[in-house]
Amino acid sequence: MVQDPLPADGYDLVHARLVLQHLPERLDVLARLAGALRPGGWLVLEEFDTAWVPVLAAPDEEAATLFERVHNALSAQLEKAGLDPVWGRRVPGAMLGAGLADVTATTYAESWAGGGTGIGLHRVNAQQMADRLRAEGLTDAELERFQALLADPAFVVNSLPLVSTRGRRP
Numbered sequence: 001m002v003q004d005p006l007p008a009d010g011y012d013l014v015h016a017r018l019v020l021q022h023l024p025e026r027l028d029v030l031a032r033l034a035g036a037l038r039p040g041g042w043l044v045l046e047e048f049d050t051a052w053v054p055v056l057a058a059p060d061e062e063a064a065t066l067f068e069r070v071h072n073a074l075s076a077q078l079e080k081a082g083l084d085p086v087w088g089r090r091v092p093g094a095m096l097g098a099g100l101a102d103v104t105a106t107t108y109a110e111s112w113a114g115g116g117t118g119i120g121l122h123r124v125n126a127q128q129m130a131d132r133l134r135a136e137g138l139t140d141a142e143l144e145r146f147q148a149l150l151a152d153p154a155f156v157v158n159s160l161p162l163v164s165t166r167g168r169r170p
């Protein structure tokens with residue numbers, strides 16, 4: 001997406017979800033995607049804003065604190081790999097900066113309860129990045145407690161808000 005040539009014909013619609021967030025070159029990529037539209041075509045980007053993830057219910061105070069520690073450590077590690085954790089809130093401004101018009105955004109969030117499908121995102125992220133979380137100072141016991149928490153229906157957290165932004169090439 002960063003270097004591959006794009007087809008020359010203008011598109012009516014270009015859509016990407018949770019990809020540009022990972023790319024340090026995201027502003028250049030957005031400009032290239034906007035340039036691939038035909039006049040009047042729409043660019044739709046859907047990206048997380050990971051900075052507003054309140055715990056909505058927890059079996060105890062310690063559980064909420066642990067969730068926040070792990071979430072912050074995950075974000076810090078992903079940021080080191082090039083992720084912008086709040087790219088979702090920056091997309092409208094970036095689209096306007098790229099010359100797109102009629103830019104609007106809608107943000108979707110829901111509750112994720114322990115044991116449910118959505119909260120599995122935190123489960124696999126913490127499993128796949130366990131070594132890096134240990135490097136951030138988390139212990140094996142804390143990581144096990146975190147996994148148990150994500151399976152506990154008494155634990156409920158806000159989903160990662162997904163900002164869906166659209167803009168039209170004039």
Ligand SMILES: C[S@@+](CC[C@H](N)C(=O)[O-])C[C@H]1O[C@@H](n2cnc3c(N)ncnc32)[C@H](O)[C@@H]1O
Nearest residue numbers: 001002003004016017018019020021022023046
């Ligand atoms: C969080 S996943 C999102 C997957 C899918 N778009 C979705 O919404 O379910 C991030 C995706 O970005 C892709 N990706 C990361 N860097 C990329 C790059 N430089 N060029 C193209 N794709 C890339 C990964 O392969 C992965 O599929």
